[in-house]
Amino acid sequence: MQRIYGLAFETKEELEKYLKMIEEAAKRDHKVIGQKLDLFVFSDLVGTGLPLWTPKGTMLRILLDDYVWQLRKKIGYERVEIPHITKKELYQTSGHWDKFKDDIFRITTREGHEFAMKPMSCPHHTQIYARKLWSYRELPQRYSNSTTCYRDEQTGELSGLSRVRAFTQDDAHVFCRFGQVKQELGAIWDKIVVPFYKSFGFELKLRLSLHDPAHPEKYLGEKDKWLEAEEVLRQLAKERKVEFFEGVGEAAFYGPKLDFMATDSLGREWQVATIQLDMNQPERFDLTCVDEKGQKERIVMVHAAIMGSIDRFLSILIEHTAGAFPLWLSPVQVSILPISKKQNAYAKKVMKELLVASGELRVELDDRDESVGKKIREASMQKVPYQLILGEKEQKAKKVAVRTREGKDLGQMGLKKFLEKISLEIEKKK
Ligand SMILES: [Zn+2]
Known part of the structure; x- marks a missing residue:
């Protein structure tokens, strides 16, 4: 059978808008940007679908994961750790073995x-x-754990980090x-999901994912329990007065879900965070x-x-930002660019002062014997948020000339003022 897909547009403008979006999406392909910014790599020897993270990419993962952890810590989560393998009896008990044994x-x-x-x-x-x-x-017990999981996907289905x-x-x-569920779900929603996605400028939509009454064989447990659990989620969404739609057949096999969809800067929708109410696993594990x-x-x-898979979330974030991550998340936050060799000593001094004063700032010094034009171009291509350009004038005045990755000239300023400016930005997660 051959499938032919078609799209129809009401107006020429709509068609043009769509074509532009497609063109922009191709430019923002996370596989292309990931390589340009040196974030991750695939190796034939390791195998397809097994991403390897470079130092810069790993920095992104650590910072994102830590951000979620900071939000969780505030509402009483504790960290746990587990191995990557298990006896198959664990999944036979949970029901995963029957449902997913091929994966x-x-x-x-x-x-x-x-x-x-x-x-x-x-x-x-x-x-x-x-x-x-x-x-x-002693309840609730709240366990947080970012850990690598493995699924035997078919080679043809694999694509970048998605x-x-x-x-x-x-x-x-x-x-x-059961009586604590609403409070727990509400806290995850309001205190983790909303602030996390807001800080990247994603709009969120909500799907209430329900079981499909026509296919009870797809789910664990009794119907009454399902209806009760689904009603808790529905009430929660209604209380928050947010718009939501009901997705029949979108539930997990063990329970209904609140699924959040993020709209990115190109207007595309991605399923991201998920909160699920599970009344079946506790039964099976007694x-x-x-x-x-x-x-x-x-x-x-x-x-x-919250992110779901960090890898997949990064593919969305890379395309949403086109690689221009917010300052707090950028693998390199400041590039120091001396105009000529004569400023290299001053540049080193500036770098040292920045590191001492800020503690954790990620700074890079480009003291190669290249033109400053080339250095600026490369730092901008690497999406480094701030470039400090140091010439004779700056050295004499003991100042730095600040430029953004978008090419905006912020003029000369003292190092203390620059640090104040970026510390505020980092704190606000801009
Ligand atoms: Zn789970």
């Missing part, structure tokens, strides 16, 4: 046992919760009583707490991935 990388140990590379972190985390008997007073075989997920899990009367009570589990 799971398998390992046979030399003793003949079957193990699996983890395709997600949730089942491992249930076993951290299950280590002891909890009192209701679809890979190894990706780092930032899925966190809250183990709590997770409980002791209630006020000393009785065992079944708990529920909340899954909350």
Whole structure:
């Protein structure tokens, strides 16, 4: 069978707008920009769909992950760590083995046992919760863990960072009583998802992802529980007075979800953060707490991935920003560009002062014997937010001439003033 796709436009303007978007999207392709900015690489020897991160790309990942962690820490999350493999019994218990066994990388140990590379972190985390008997007073338990997961995708399906075989997920899990769900979901939404996406200028849309009543075989658990869980999410969305649409059949196999869609600078929509209410995994793993009367009570589990996969989120962010990351996130924040060799000593002194005063600023000195025009062009191509141009005049005045990557001349200023300016910008995550 051959499929032919067509698009129709009401007006010529609309068509032109669309063509322009396509052209711009091609220019912003994260695979192209990733190579230009030296962020990640693929190797034939390692294999397709297995990205390798360079020092600059790794810096981006650490900063993004830390940002999410800082937001989580404020609302009571703790960090946990887990291995990359597990006995297959873990997934048989969770139900993942039946649903996804074709996507799971398998390992046979030399003793003949079957193990699996983890395709997600949730089942491992249930076993951290299950280590002891909890009192209701100790709940919620909130576990945060960015960890690499593995899925055996078909080679033809792989594409840049959007679809890979190894990706780092930032899925966190809250183990709590049913009565605590609304509060927990609301906190993730208001205090993590919203500020995180706002700082990159993404608009968010919401999909309430429900089970499909026509296909009960696709889901774990009883229908009543599903309806109850779905109603909690619906109420939460209604209370926040945000627009949302219901996606029937979009739920996870263990529970309904709040899925957030981000609109990027080209008007394209991407599914990003997800908050899921899971009443089935706790059942399958027999997770409980002791209630006020000393009785065992079944708990529920909340899954909350903010970026989803860091790798895929970076592919979206690279295309959204065209590689011009906000100052706080830029792998190199300031380039020092002496006009001639005569200023190299002064440039080194400026670099040292910046590093001492700021502590963590990421500064690069370009003291090659090249024209300053070339140095400026290259720093701008690398999307370094600020360039400090140092000539005889600046050296004499003990100042720096500041230029932005967009080519805006901010004039001469003292180092202290420049530091104040960028510290504020970094703090505000601009
Ligand atoms: Zn999860």
